[in-house]
Every structure is written in structure tokens, then in C-alpha cells.
Amino acid sequence: MRKHTIFGTGTVIAGLVTALLASPANADPSPGSPGLGDPIYPNAGNGGYDVQHYDIRLSYEPSTDELFGRTTIQATTTQDLSQFNLDFALKVTSVSVDGNQAAFRVDREDKTELIVTPHRPLQKGRSISVVVEYADIPSQVLVDGIQVWHRTETGGLSVGQPRAAETWYVSNDHPSDKATYKVSVVVPDGTTALSNGILTGREQEFPGWTRWTWEANEPMASYLPFIALGDFEFNQGRTMGGLPYYTAYDKSLREVLPVAKKNIELTPEITGFLATKFGPYPFGSIGGVATTGFGFAIENQTRSVYGTQFWTEPNPDMVVAHEQAHQWFGDSVSVATWPHMWLNEGFATYAEWLWSEETGQGTADELADAFYAKYPADDQFWNLVLHPGTELFDKAVYERGAMTLHALRTEVGDEVFFQILKGHHAEQRGGNATTEEFIQHAEEVSGRQLDALFTTWLSTPAKPPVGPNGTAVTTAVRPPAFAVMVELHEHLVAHGHGR
Known part of the structure; x- marks a missing residue:
């Protein structure tokens, strides 16, 4: 296929924005930093600019896994720039800045x-348009030695955390630089192209090829966009008061396909329940995708993507509750830096406990005590400090994070606790948060000094002297859901969202 066919006719006229490149004679431009200095991933992201919008136009041939693309980045410079970095791993054919x-x-x-x-150097505070064209076979490319583009029987997909963008679009890859997205993909007729947000276009580009266009108009961290391409059963409708509702099931799931459907179709019910605990659902569409090619699950914004690992579990609805909770905590409210990861995974794990209680399995009280009792005082589980964190996917980030929230609930009571959760999301919606901000908010809402509680549960490398229910637990409580929870967490942690 000729490369020029993938981009359509919407060519940018280079001369319209050339003036934006001018820099005052007395400016002293310098290179933007090659990383943002994140304590866990110091080279993640780039300095010198802030992205507002990505326009990603792709063409994909599933039989060969060939990907052709053009990413247009709309950004604002935050310093006088002589050069800047972008995060990307595929072969680049051209780059232009404001048409040059x-x-x-x-x-x-x-x-x-x-x-x-x-x-020419770029002046601070200017809007710029950066266009990068590229072509490669993404399944042959590793990022940090990890396979983040996954080949399937009928196509391919890119999902993962903390880095997945590099194998399909050019980005400033750190959660602190959120942006809106438009993803437009040309694929052979009969191939489905899935991404985030709302489906705004599905039309034949030229004989034998169809263009799918998705738009996500709420700010999104760079690891949350996804692309899934292949032979799917694709469904669209309305739910939850009129929200666009999209589900897709890879036909190669075969014998587990009915289980995947049954549980993903619980997404509106689970999301509605979580809204009573966390506040209104924060996005303009909802749904889920079940596919092959990988084993984990990940909370891609508006549409979580599930691999094959969970559909043979006794209660796979728990992983749906986990990923949907991330729509509030992780997606809508993202971490400011990766050491605050417990704010994502602790909250999502606690949502499993809430859903377990709602469905008549183990109560949150029982599960908190059971996890506390699971690990003796000398178990290395208690050695990991969650704040400031050093690991993203250790089981303590999930389980001790959830126990921390239950300890807070025990301290302040149910009414105040859920006010804290709802208020935290409402204040930080669409942005990024830190542990300090959450603690401050909890203290303001509760009217209590909570330093001792959070220091004990987040920052002390030892088992707290009493459990999250405020009492010593010496023998493990085993509610019916406990074994299910343990197995789910082992899978979540072992696969680490793909990293």
C-alpha cells in the first residue's frame, strides 16, 4: 500500500504558523530536559513543553503487523527551546515543527x-505543532526490554504501564502531562480498530479499507490511550443515563468468550455502584474490551482492556470492579509522580472489597482483617514503604494500600470516609494528585489529625501493631471471597499491568 494514502487530504499549510518560530534576539534558548526527574523513572517524559492535544493517524496491516503513522502534537513551550525530546521507539521518517x-x-x-x-529556536509560551511520521513493525520493537505491542491471532494491540505509547504514537510519556486525543485508524474491511473515548467516524477510506475515528475529550495520561486491532465482535449502545457504551470481544477467545462477555457486561452495574462511593462517573463513555495476546488487565481510560488471565477465575467480576475503580483513581485523578502509585492500586483494590460486600461475599471488614492476618510480622511484605513508594506493582502497593484506606474508614467512620473519597475526586478531577494532598484533604474533611495513621500504614517498614479495623488480629479470617481475592492479586502483581 502506498504510504501517502493513510493520511487523507487534511494537509497542514506550512506557512500559516511560521511566525511562531521567531525568538527574540536577546533570548538564550537551551535544550529541554530528556526526562522530568520522576523519582522512580527519572527519564520518563521530557521538559520544555506541555502537550494539550494528540492527533494520531494510523494505517495498519494485520497480516504483516505493519504500522504507518503520523502523530501531530499541539503543545505550549515552557522555556526558550533550542531542541526538545519526544518519547518514541519506532522508525521515524520525518519531523516538522510548525510546518518546517x-x-x-x-x-x-x-x-x-x-x-x-x-x-529556529522556539520562544517560551508559544503554541507549537509538531508532526512526526513513522513506519515500522511494532511487535519487533521492545521498550526497556519489554514487549508492549502484543501480536494476536488477527492483529495487534498496545497496552501497558507505565510505558505503552512508544510503540504506536509519539508522546511526552509521563502521567503529569495530560492531554486530549483523536485516534484515526485505517484498517482492512472486516478488521475492527478500537481506542478510547467516543466513536466519531467509521467510513470507507478507499476500496477494501475502513477508517475508524475515536475522540477522547477529557484529559488523559499518556499510558492510558490504547489501540486494539483485529477481528472483534463490536457492540455499541447507550447506558447509565445515555452514555455511549462500547464493548468488544476478540473472537479468538473461543471457550472463555461467554465468561468474558458475562462479566464485562456487568460494567455499567459495577460502575453505577462505585459512583455511590466515589462520586459521579467522570467520563463521557464507558465499556470494556476482551482480547488475547496478553494475560493482564489495565484501566485504559473509558474502556478497560482485559487479557486472558482472569476469565477462568471463580469471580472474574472482581477484576472488572478493580479496573473500573481506576476510572476515578488512576485515570480521572492520576498520580503526580510514580511514587504515589498506592493512590491508584490501593483504591482499586479497596473497590474490590466494596464490590465483594455489595454482592454478599466477604465484607470489607472481613477482607481487611484477612489480609492483615495473612502476613506475619516478620514477612517481607511489611518492609515495603508505600510513601514515598519505590515499586509500582508489588503486592503491598495493592493490599497494604487497601488496608490503609480501611484503617482510615475505621478511624473516621463510614459517612466521613466516603465524603473524603468523593471530595478528593471532585477536587482533583482531570488532574494529578499526591499522597500529601490526599492526607491534607482527609484531615480537612474529618477535622482530625491523621499523621500517625498514615505514617503507620504508609511509611513505616513494619506490621502495624493493630489491624485496619483497630484491633489485633492473630488468626486469619477466611471469608468466602478471600481465596478469590488472593488469587486475583497474585495475577495482578505477577503481570504488573504488562511491565
């Missing part, structure tokens, strides 16, 4: 750092 061809090279050591030198 720019020089580019790949960092010799970090193959995911694309270094761009614009035709």
Missing part, C-alpha cells in the same frame, strides 16, 4: 528518546 522540517536523531543509549532540533 526539523532535524532529528535517536539517542544512542536510550533508543526511545527522539531528539528534535527545530528550524
Whole structure:
């Protein structure tokens, strides 16, 4: 297929924005930093600009796994720039900045750092448009030695955390730089192209090829966009007061396909229940995708994506509750930096406990005590400090994080506790949060000094002297749901959302 056919006719006229490149004579431009200094991933993201919007146009051939693309980034410079970095791992064919061809090279050591030198230095505070064209076979590319583009029987997909963007679109890959997205993909007729947000277009591009267009108009962290391409049973409708509702099931799921459908179709019910605990659902569409090619599940914004690992579990609805909770905590309210990861996984794990209680299985009280009793005082489980965190997917991030929330609930009572959760989301909706901000909010709402509680549960490398219910637990409580929870967490942690 000729490369020029993938982008349609919407060509940007280069001369319209050339003036934006001018920089005052007395400016002293310098390169943007190649990383944002995140305590866990210091090279994640890039300095010197802030992205507002990504327009991603792709063409994909499922039989060969060939991907052709053009990502247009609308951004604002935050300093006078002589050059800047982008995060990307595929082969780049051209880069332009505001319509002018720019020089580019790949960092010799970090193959995911694309270094761009614009035709002229860029002045601080200017809106810029960066266009990157590329072509590659993404399943042949590793990011940090990890396979983040997954080949399936009928196509491919990119999902993962903390890095997944690099194998299909060019980005500033750190959760602190949220943006809106438009994803438009040309695929052979009969192939489904799935992404986030709302389906705004599905029309034949030229004989034998169809273009699917998705738009996500709420800010999204860079690891949350996804692309899934293949032979899916695709459904769309309305739910929850009129929200667009999309589900998709890879036909190669075969014998587990009915189980996947049954549980993903619980998404509106589970989401409605969580809204009573966390506040209104924060996005303009909802749904879920079940596919093959990987084993974990991940909370892609508006549409969680589930691999094959969970459909043979006794209660796979628990993983749906987990991923849907992330729509509030992780997606709508994202971490400011990765060391605050317990704010994502502790909240999502606690949502499982709430759903377990709602469905008549183990209560949150029982599950909190059972997990506390599971690990003796000398178990290394208690050695991991959650704040400031050093690990993303250790089981303590999930389980001790959830126990921390239950300890808070025990301390302040149910009414105040859920006011805290709803208020935290309402205040931080669409942005990024830190542990300190959550603690401050909890203290303001409860009217209590909570330093001792959070220090004990988050920052002390030892088993708290009393359990999250405020009492010593010496023998393990085993509610019916406990074994299910343990097995689910083992799978969540073992696969680590793909990392």
C-alpha cells in the first residue's frame, strides 16, 4: 500500500504558523530536559513543553503487523527551546515543527528518546505543532526490554504501564502531562480498530479499507490511550443515563468468550455502584474490551482492556470492579509522580472489597482483617514503604494500600470516609494528585489529625501493631471471597499491568 494514502487530504499549510518560530534576539534558548526527574523513572517524559492535544493517524496491516503513522502534537513551550525530546521507539521518517522540517536523531543509549532540533529556536509560551511520521513493525520493537505491542491471532494491540505509547504514537510519556486525543485508524474491511473515548467516524477510506475515528475529550495520561486491532465482535449502545457504551470481544477467545462477555457486561452495574462511593462517573463513555495476546488487565481510560488471565477465575467480576475503580483513581485523578502509585492500586483494590460486600461475599471488614492476618510480622511484605513508594506493582502497593484506606474508614467512620473519597475526586478531577494532598484533604474533611495513621500504614517498614479495623488480629479470617481475592492479586502483581 502506498504510504501517502493513510493520511487523507487534511494537509497542514506550512506557512500559516511560521511566525511562531521567531525568538527574540536577546533570548538564550537551551535544550529541554530528556526526562522530568520522576523519582522512580527519572527519564520518563521530557521538559520544555506541555502537550494539550494528540492527533494520531494510523494505517495498519494485520497480516504483516505493519504500522504507518503520523502523530501531530499541539503543545505550549515552557522555556526558550533550542531542541526538545519526544518519547518514541519506532522508525521515524520525518519531523516538522510548525510546518518546517526539523532535524532529528535517536539517542544512542536510550533508543526511545527522539531528539528534535527545530528550524529556529522556539520562544517560551508559544503554541507549537509538531508532526512526526513513522513506519515500522511494532511487535519487533521492545521498550526497556519489554514487549508492549502484543501480536494476536488477527492483529495487534498496545497496552501497558507505565510505558505503552512508544510503540504506536509519539508522546511526552509521563502521567503529569495530560492531554486530549483523536485516534484515526485505517484498517482492512472486516478488521475492527478500537481506542478510547467516543466513536466519531467509521467510513470507507478507499476500496477494501475502513477508517475508524475515536475522540477522547477529557484529559488523559499518556499510558492510558490504547489501540486494539483485529477481528472483534463490536457492540455499541447507550447506558447509565445515555452514555455511549462500547464493548468488544476478540473472537479468538473461543471457550472463555461467554465468561468474558458475562462479566464485562456487568460494567455499567459495577460502575453505577462505585459512583455511590466515589462520586459521579467522570467520563463521557464507558465499556470494556476482551482480547488475547496478553494475560493482564489495565484501566485504559473509558474502556478497560482485559487479557486472558482472569476469565477462568471463580469471580472474574472482581477484576472488572478493580479496573473500573481506576476510572476515578488512576485515570480521572492520576498520580503526580510514580511514587504515589498506592493512590491508584490501593483504591482499586479497596473497590474490590466494596464490590465483594455489595454482592454478599466477604465484607470489607472481613477482607481487611484477612489480609492483615495473612502476613506475619516478620514477612517481607511489611518492609515495603508505600510513601514515598519505590515499586509500582508489588503486592503491598495493592493490599497494604487497601488496608490503609480501611484503617482510615475505621478511624473516621463510614459517612466521613466516603465524603473524603468523593471530595478528593471532585477536587482533583482531570488532574494529578499526591499522597500529601490526599492526607491534607482527609484531615480537612474529618477535622482530625491523621499523621500517625498514615505514617503507620504508609511509611513505616513494619506490621502495624493493630489491624485496619483497630484491633489485633492473630488468626486469619477466611471469608468466602478471600481465596478469590488472593488469587486475583497474585495475577495482578505477577503481570504488573504488562511491565
